[in-house]
Amino acid sequence: MAKSDIQELIEAVVQFRDERDWKQFHNPKDCAMSLALEAAEVLEHFQWKSPEEIDEYMKTEKGEIAEELADVMYWVLLMSHDLDIDINDTFMEKLQKNAEKYPVEKAKGKHTKYTKL
Amino acid sequence: MAKSDIQELIEAVVQFRDERDWKQFHNPKDCAMSLALEAAEVLEHFQWKSPEEIDEYMKTEKGEIAEELADVMYWVLLMSHDLDIDINDTFMEKLQKNAEKYPVEKAKGKHTKYTKL
Amino acid sequence: MAKSDIQELIEAVVQFRDERDWKQFHNPKDCAMSLALEAAEVLEHFQWKSPEEIDEYMKTEKGEIAEELADVMYWVLLMSHDLDIDINDTFMEKLQKNAEKYPVEKAKGKHTKYTKL
Amino acid sequence: MAKSDIQELIEAVVQFRDERDWKQFHNPKDCAMSLALEAAEVLEHFQWKSPEEIDEYMKTEKGEIAEELADVMYWVLLMSHDLDIDINDTFMEKLQKNAEKYPVEKAKGKHTKYTKL
Numbered sequence: 264m265a266k267s268d269i270q271e272l273i274e275a276v277v278q279f280r281d282e283r284d285w286k287q288f289h290n291p292k293d294c295a296m297s298l299a300l301e302a303a304e305v306l307e308h309f310q311w312k313s314p315e316e317i318d319e320y321m322k323t324e325k326g327e328i329a330e331e332l333a334d335v336m337y338w339v340l341l342m343s344h345d346l347d348i349d350i351n352d353t354f355m356e357k358l359q360k361n362a363e364k365y366p367v368e369k370a371k372g373k374h375t376k377y378t379k380l
Numbered sequence: 381m382a383k384s385d386i387q388e389l390i391e392a393v394v395q396f397r398d399e400r401d402w403k404q405f406h407n408p409k410d411c412a413m414s415l416a417l418e419a420a421e422v423l424e425h426f427q428w429k430s431p432e433e434i435d436e437y438m439k440t441e442k443g444e445i446a447e448e449l450a451d452v453m454y455w456v457l458l459m460s461h462d463l464d465i466d467i468n469d470t471f472m473e474k475l476q477k478n479a480e481k482y483p484v485e486k487a488k489g490k491h492t493k494y495t496k497l
Numbered sequence: 498m499a500k501s502d503i504q505e506l507i508e509a510v511v512q513f514r515d516e517r518d519w520k521q522f523h524n525p526k527d528c529a530m531s532l533a534l535e536a537a538e539v540l541e542h543f544q545w546k547s548p549e550e551i552d553e554y555m556k557t558e559k560g561e562i563a564e565e566l567a568d569v570m571y572w573v574l575l576m577s578h579d580l581d582i583d584i585n586d587t588f589m590e591k592l593q594k595n596a597e598k599y600p601v602e603k604a605k606g607k608h609t610k611y612t613k614l
Numbered sequence: 615m616a617k618s619d620i621q622e623l624i625e626a627v628v629q630f631r632d633e634r635d636w637k638q639f640h641n642p643k644d645c646a647m648s649l650a651l652e653a654a655e656v657l658e659h660f661q662w663k664s665p666e667e668i669d670e671y672m673k674t675e676k677g678e679i680a681e682e683l684a685d686v687m688y689w690v691l692l693m694s695h696d697l698d699i700d701i702n703d704t705f706m707e708k709l710q711k712n713a714e715k716y717p718v719e720k721a722k723g724k725h726t727k728y729t730k731l
Contacts, residue, residue, distance in 0.1 A: 268385060272471055279475055283482060284489040288545055291434055292426040292643075295419075296544050298452065299650060302419035303537035305459075309409040310530050311522055311725045317408055321463060328463065329470040332456050335415065336471055339453050342422075346438060346445065353446040354389055354453055358396055365400060372401045374662045405662055409526075413661050416533060420654035427647050428608045428639055491545045503620060506705055513709055517716060518723045525668055526660040529653075532686065536646075536653035539693075543643040551642055555697060562697065563704040569649065570690050570705055573683050576656075580672060580679065587680040588623055588687055592630055599634060606635045 269351050273340045280341065289345060298338035305331040386468050390457045397458065406462060415455035422448040503585050507574045514575065523579060532572035539565040620702050624691045631692065640696060649689035656682040 280286060308328050309317060321328070343350035364377040373380070397403060425445050426434060438445070460467035481494040490497070514520060542562050543551060555562070577584035598611040607614070631637060659679050660668060672679070694701035715728040724731070 269389075272386075272468070275472065275475055279479060282484050283487045285487075285491070287489070288491045290431060291438075292429070292431075293545050295423045295426045296540060296647065299416070299419040299423045300537055300541055300544065302416040302452070303534055306412045306416045306530060307534055309412045310534065311527050312409070314407055314409075321408075325463060325465065329460075329465040329467070330474050330477075332460055332465060332467060333471040333474040335419070335452065336456050336467065337474075339449050339456065343446075343449055346442060348442065348446040348449060350446070350449060350453060351389070354450040355392065357447050357450040357454075358392055360447075362396060367399050370400045370402075372404070374402070374405045410662050413530065413657060417654055417658055417661065420651055423647060424651055427651065428644050503623075506620075506702070509706065509709055513713060516718050517721045519721075519725070521723070522725045524665060525672075526663070526665075529657045529660045533650070533653040533657045536650040536686070540646045540650045543646045546643070548641055548643075555642075559697060559699065563694075563699040563701070564708050564711075566690050566694055566699060566701060567705040567708040569653070569686065570701065571708075573687050573690065577680075577683055580676065582676065582680040582683065584680070584683060584687065585623070588684040589626065591681050591684040591688075592626055594681075596630060601633050604634045604636075606638070608636070608639045 269340070272336075273344050276337060276340050277344055286345075289341065291342065291346060294338055294342050294345070298335065298342065301331065301334040301338060305335060386457070389453075390461050393454060393457050394461055403462075406458065408459065408463060411455055411459050411462070415452065415459065418448065418451040418455060422452060503574070506570075507578050510571060510574050511578055520579075523575065525576065525580060528572055528576050528579070532569065532576065535565065535568040535572060539569060620691070623687075624695050627688060627691050628695055637696075640692065642693065642697060645689055645693050645696070649686065649693065652682065652685040652689060656686060 280289070305328065308320070308324065308331065312320060339350065342348070365380070369380045370377075397406070422445065425437070425441065425448065429437060456467065459465070482497070486497045487494075514523070539562065542554070542558065542565065546554060573584065576582070599614070603614045604611075631640070656679065659671070659675065659682065663671060690701065693699070716731070720731045721728075
């Protein structure tokens with residue numbers, strides 16, 4: 264993957280939106296609905312499939328799943344922009360928080376919620 | 381926002397995951413469930429609120445919403461990595477596709493689905 | 498509405514499923530995914546619409562929304578059956594619990610979560 | 615399970631709501647969000663678990679899952695009421711439609727979408 268910058272993606276998304284004068288529709292509630300609906304479209308691809316069927320499916324449908332993930336990212340970036348959130352900083356801070364909630368020595372190899380570790 | 385690179389975020393996420401030996405749990409179906417569940421947590425913040433209440437809410441709870449968006453991004457990036465998807469390229473290609481589905485002259489100022497434009 | 502019995506609906510659903518020999522696919526995880534996906538389809542109908550647009554939309558698309566709600570109910574009933582849950586009793590008990598969490602004198606006219614009442 | 619009537623459940627739900635004067639908040643968009651959020655709570659119970667872990671989990675947590683399913687049903691019934699939808703009739707009609715989309719002789723033992731049968 265070529266080096267790529269989140270800020271550049273955000274600028275591309277905002278430009279795409281503003282050229283169409285769609286900001287007027289983009290209240291946070293409907294944007295959050297879009298985010299949830301696009302995430303559901305990712306989920307739908309994996310429904311009713313065994314791990315083996317998913318491996319098989321990935322061979323032919325990877326492009327479609329990639330696009331659904333990009334659609335989710337679209338809303339993450341647009342909401343971040345509109346709500347004046349620095350998603351990059353937040354992301355790294357949250358990862359740090361999670362590292363503290365799930366210390367390696369306790370969490371290693373377990374899918375236990377941190378409240379029960 | 382400081383310049384930041386998607387590839388660097390992905391590396392941070394994968395390192396976080398691998399230190400905890402969690403890859404064994406990260407089959408695509410459960411990851412897609414996580415993605416949908418985190419998107420639902422974003423959505424929950426906006427429920428039952430009027431536009432004015434959302435403005436008010438953003439003044440005090442922006443940090444929480446930022447973290448939920450980061451959680452969604454976590455799964456987008458981790459799934460992209462695990463499924464060998466170049467999310468940056470896909471993102472820009474999808475934006476180009478959408479630009480063709482929603483040409484500025486037809487879509488400007490309308491929230492009509494492209495199939496009905 | 499004619500009097501109708503939940504148990505009869507469940508029997509109809511289970512018969513439909515068993516005639517097609519689909520129980521083999523109906524593990525609880527995938528059923529819960531279906532439930533979430535059908536709920537997302539309900540949600541999709543209301544996206545990007547103002548209250549006035551929703552009123553207008555209901556005049557022509559009520560049948561479609563009705564079917565999406567029925568699809569959600571399908572999974573509620575089938576999961577209840579498969580997990581040996583008495584959904585009717587649970588429903589009335591939960592309503593009783595909620596009545597205690599949200600006592601009329603405190604909750605009247607407020608959309609405050611019970612933990613903050 | 616004792617015989618129980620959907621209409622009676624709807625009446626109980628509407629009475630619960632009206633005693634609290636909550637109809638003012640119950641626009642269809644926010645109700646549909648609630649439906650999706652409650653369905654996500656069902657889904658969450660099954661995340662990261664193998665079939666064996668789910669069996670084990672059901673032994674101790676069945677009551678919680680039952681309540682989440684009841685919460686989903688709450689919104690199905692309340693939305694049906696508010697949108698003047700006869701959910702019982704719709705349910706039986708939809709089952710009939712699905713029976714035609716998935717004829718037993720074609721669909722038996724397959725989890726193929728009807729468009730690909």
